Amino acid sequence: MKASWKSCIALLCVLIACIAWSPAVLAVPAVAQTAIGPIVAAEIGPLGTNKTAEQIANDPTVKAAIGAAWNDSNADNATTRHEEGGWIYEDADGNLTVGRWPAGNRSGINATPPMPPVGGQVVGEFHTHPNWHPPDGKDEAGTEWKQGPSDKDKNAKTPGTTGIVKDRSGTTSY
Amino acid sequence: MQKRRYKVWLLVGTAVITLMLTFAGCGSTGISREQAITIATQEVVDDGVMSLDGRDTVVVEEATYWHISFPYSSPLLRGGEPHVWVDKTTGNVTNIYYTE
Numbered sequence A: 001m002k003a004s005w006k007s008c009i010a011l012l013c014v015l016i017a018c019i020a021w022s023p024a025v026l027a028v029p030a031v032a033q034t035a036i037g038p039i040v041a042a043e044i045g046p047l048g049t050n051k052t053a054e055q056i057a058n059d060p061t062v063k064a065a066i067g068a069a070w071n072d073s074n075a076d077n078a079t080t081r082h083e084e085g086g087w088i089y090e091d092a093d094g095n096l097t098v099g100r101w102p103a104g105n106r107s108g109i110n111a112t113p114p115m116p117p118v119g120g121q122v123v124g125e126f127h128t129h130p131n132w133h134p135p136d137g138k139d140e141a142g143t144e145w146k147q148g149p150s151d152k153d154k155n156a157k158t159p160g161t162t163g164i165v166k167d168r169s170g171t172t173s174y
Numbered sequence B: 001m002q003k004r005r006y007k008v009w010l011l012v013g014t015a016v017i018t019l020m021l022t023f024a025g026c027g028s029t030g031i032s033r034e035q036a037i038t039i040a041t042q043e044v045v046d047d048g049v050m051s052l053d054g055r056d057t058v059v060v061e062e063a064t065y066w067h068i069s070f071p072y073s074s075p076l077l078r079g080g081e082p083h084v085w086v087d088k089t090t091g092n093v094t095n096i097y098y099t100e
């Protein structure tokens, strides 16, 4: 009988310890946080090219195309601002060219099927982000925009190619 | 003796079941995943910055809030999504922001 009571007390102690276990501890997320880390340009070149992300972003043709796309985005007009962008191609001689997409909407753009030059390939893509405003990302209406490529930007890009987004602070490769 | 021992174990069993139910209650959140999606959806609609047409729903459970985002479904689309944080206890929207 004594042993029986001892068992009961031991069991109750375990249960009390379980109850004392903080609900906050129990609420630790079941799914790991998917925080977006710092964006670092790829160390290696995209598929089929020996150009790095930095070389592609700094190519004069690409830089000029990104500048033109930024101008076309009407970033300073709160009513008409929209995204612009396009593919970056590399031809058989290693020269980079650009094929623009049709104008997008305020925070999205449709990447039309790529049509690389004969013997060439897609090595990257770029688009503009006209909504983010320094220093805190908020636009004239107080809407908060996060800087950098969206989850969708990163997921939709062909692995191994270079993505570039252009906003008020400059360009970011991903 | 046997009868008494039986009663003791019956008592312990009842206590265990009661405490397990209490314990489960402590561990659960006030706002369910589905409720959080409903709250976040309404918040984005009310905010009026982005349409939810053609978008997926992605839910990440954080320690104190549900993080819900609505990325485009189409593989050809680039662009941003609304992100809403819903407090797991109160159901209040604690943060809303957009990517582009």
Ligand SMILES: [Zn+2]
Binding pocket: A127, A128, A129, A148, A149, A150, A153, A165, B078, B079, B080, B100
């Ligand atoms: Zn984007």
